[in-house]
Amino acid sequence: MSFLRHLSEQSAFDTLEQAMPWLEHIDGVGLDSSELGHPPEKFARVFARCRELGLRVTAHAGEEGPPDYVWQALDLLKVQRIDHGNRSLEDAALIERLRNEQIPLTVCPLSNLKLCVVTKMSQHPILKFLDAGLLVTINSDDPAYFGGYVMDNFHALLESVPITTDQIVQLMRNSFTGSWLSDTEKQACLQRLDAALLTF
Ligand SMILES: [Zn+2]
Structure with missing residues (x-):
């Protein structure tokens, strides 16, 4: 709510x-x-x-x-x-806090573009968040407003920023680690993710 x-x-x-x-x-x-x-x-x-x-x-x-x-x-x-947190990047002490406490950030690329939080998808700061070691996750925000569910958000990044497969996997992992599931549920999800990745 x-x-x-x-x-x-x-x-x-x-x-x-x-x-x-x-x-x-x-x-x-x-x-x-x-x-x-x-x-x-x-x-x-x-x-x-x-x-x-x-x-x-x-x-x-x-x-x-x-x-x-x-x-x-x-x-x-x-x-x-x-939620979002993009402008944290303007404050090095804040980034350190977010990294140390592994506070999840729910980043929404398509919504960031629509709301002009970024001017172009190629300038999206997702790689800076990952490089800083933050618990950043990819989300759909409100698909009805922003034109896409979570997979569309991943695709938008793939098409526009030089993100690696390992970084994509890290983002998927973060989605579970940063969620409000119980520890047991998180472990089960992460194991299913690992099993799915083995098939690639
Ligand atoms: Zn929002």
């Missing part, structure tokens, strides 16, 4: 209140919609409440917003994952 950051803190509390009867069906909460002017700190209290309720937490940050929004998401919202 996601809170819309261009709305008020109260509206996020209202959404949470409406969701209370169905919390057992909700894995976690996120924060999306337009970033600029709506920093993570605006939602620190509602995220604290969500964590108390045992919900996992994630937030869009550093997509159009500055690296400071990523710091805020980590330190004030205490997110377990950053």
Whole structure:
């Protein structure tokens, strides 16, 4: 479930209140919609409440917003994952933190292009993320808006950046490692991936 950051803190509390009867069906909460002017700190209290309720937490940050929004998401919202995070690359200390804590980043190439986060797919920073040792993953964002499911996002990268097979495999592995599956489920998925790779 996601809170819309261009709305008020109260509206996020209202959404949470409406969701209370169905919390057992909700894995976690996120924060999306337009970033600029709506920093993570605006939602620190509602995220604290969500964590108390045992919900996992994630937030869009550093997509159009500055690296400071990523710091805020980590330190004030205490997110377990950053959605997008592209602009983290502007801040070396932040990259170090993301690498040390292996915070998953959910990167969405086709959406990055449509929203002008990158001007050309060939300039997508995916290789910089991988080179920095970050737990970066490839995702579809919202396929209805951005024109493609996850495989289309992989293809878009393959066609435009000099990515190697090993790096593609690393991205696939990261998808499981960075997911909200249990450790047992992650291991099972990674084993299936390894088995599938043997057939190539
Ligand atoms: Zn998004």
